Amino acid sequence: MNKYDNDLFLRAARGELTERPPVWLMRQAGRILPQYRALRAQLSGFIELVTTPDLAAEVTVQPVDELGVDAAIIFSDILVIPEALGLPYNMIEKVGPRFPEVIKSMADFKKLRPADAAPEHLGYVYDALDATKKLLNNRVPLIGFAGAPWTIFAYMVEGGGSKTFSKARAMLYREPELSHLLMERIALATAAYLKGKISHGADLIQLFDSWAGVLPPAHYEAFALRYLKLIIDELGDAVPITVFAKDARHAIPSIGKLACNVVQLDWIADPVLARSQVQGKVLQGNLDPVQLYAPLPEVERATLAMLDKFGPHHIANLGHGVYPDTPLDGVKTFVNTVKNYRYG
Numbered sequence: 001m002n003k004y005d006n007d008l009f010l011r012a013a014r015g016e017l018t019e020r021p022p023v024w025l026m027r028q029a030g031r032i033l034p035q036y037r038a039l040r041a042q043l044s045g046f047i048e049l050v051t052t053p054d055l056a057a058e059v060t061v062q063p064v065d066e067l068g069v070d071a072a073i074i075f076s077d078i079l080v081i082p083e084a085l086g087l088p089y090n091m092i093e094k095v096g097p098r099f100p101e102v103i104k105s106m107a108d109f110k111k112l113r114p115a116d117a118a119p120e121h122l123g124y125v126y127d128a129l130d131a132t133k134k135l136l137n138n139r140v141p142l143i144g145f146a147g148a149p150w151t152i153f154a155y156m157v158e159g160g161g162s163k164t165f166s167k168a169r170a171m172l173y174r175e176p177e178l179s180h181l182l183m184e185r186i187a188l189a190t191a192a193y194l195k196g197k198i199s200h201g202a203d204l205i206q207l208f209d210s211w212a213g214v215l216p217p218a219h220y221e222a223f224a225l226r227y228l229k230l231i232i233d234e235l236g237d238a239v240p241i242t243v244f245a246k247d248a249r250h251a252i253p254s255i256g257k258l259a260c261n262v263v264q265l266d267w268i269a270d271p272v273l274a275r276s277q278v279q280g281k282v283l284q285g286n287l288d289p290v291q292l293y294a295p296l297p298e299v300e301r302a303t304l305a306m307l308d309k310f311g312p313h314h315i316a317n318l319g320h321g322v323y324p325d326t327p328l329d330g331v332k333t334f335v336n337t338v339k340n341y342r343y344g
């Protein structure tokens, strides 16, 4: 008996051959839906939504109801980990995340909480998962996620977004020992947190390395991959795992050697080349998010071309999160085109 009314996403993620690719969109929860904007407008801000389990659950389920996607992703943020380690963030409208305090030295590092203390500060996420599972009522699987250690490190050292992440990158060159300690702390806290997410019903875990692209390949191997591996090894094979190293196409062969099931591709990556670089993995992606702004017949044509290029063992998605002002009919055309497709 199937656990879910629609288990296509999980079957595909585990490497089974399915009748069509499953489809969902990164950042589908929030942003694009009018229902989300209406709810968000009544609240003090993003953090109130993230920390109120019933509201987070409501927003998580909206795209399942409205778009008919094959998976839900829990409404939360990757920055809950720095917060749980003792480095709180603010989300500033039209600017993005800002950390009032950052890690500059060993003394700052020593003030952080130990890794195993993180989960007890993340009870609101687990409550959101519980509430979401109830609302979903076994319709589709639920994706849990976290930032990859390098991306979290980048925010904790830089203090916010940046084009170059030069402060965070300078720490890797100047203080490799401190850098390894901080990366390890983040990785262990994230692993503990994700085990909690799995025990509260997350059916697959996706790791977002959004700032992978700013590291030279040697640093990506020495710092980023090493701690991604630590998390993946800690989680074992409890649920399938997806890795997304955005803008780091040089790393695809190494990611293919990790014990993950799914490799997410950005929209620049070539599916055929990636397929030849990783063996025995499912690929996820990778339509250009901006393609959804095109006339609808073009959205359909490009989606079909992408599906043909990937072939089976594919989960349809964009090459990065859906942008907030994406036309909703473009999103729906993308989803429906995948849902009407069948492998030949």
Ligand SMILES: Cc1c2[nH]c(c1CCC(=O)O)Cc1[nH]c(c(CCC(=O)O)c1C)Cc1[nH]c(c(CCC(=O)O)c1C)Cc1[nH]c(c(C)c1CCC(=O)O)C2
Pocket: 025, 026, 027, 028, 029, 030, 031, 040, 046, 073, 074, 075, 076, 077, 078, 079, 091, 095, 096, 097, 145, 161, 208, 210, 321
């Ligand atoms: C780098 C990163 C962050 N957060 C995340 C990443 C990795 C993915 C990526 O590369 O896009 C991941 C994330 N953030 C959010 C989710 C929810 C689930 C989903 O729909 O995928 C997920 C998976 C909600 C959110 N996280 C944020 C919003 C917008 C907040 C609002 O409603 O004002 C949402 C819905 C805020 C956020 N959070 C972050 C930034 C830079 C910002 C501000 C800019 C932006 O909107 O993306 C950090």
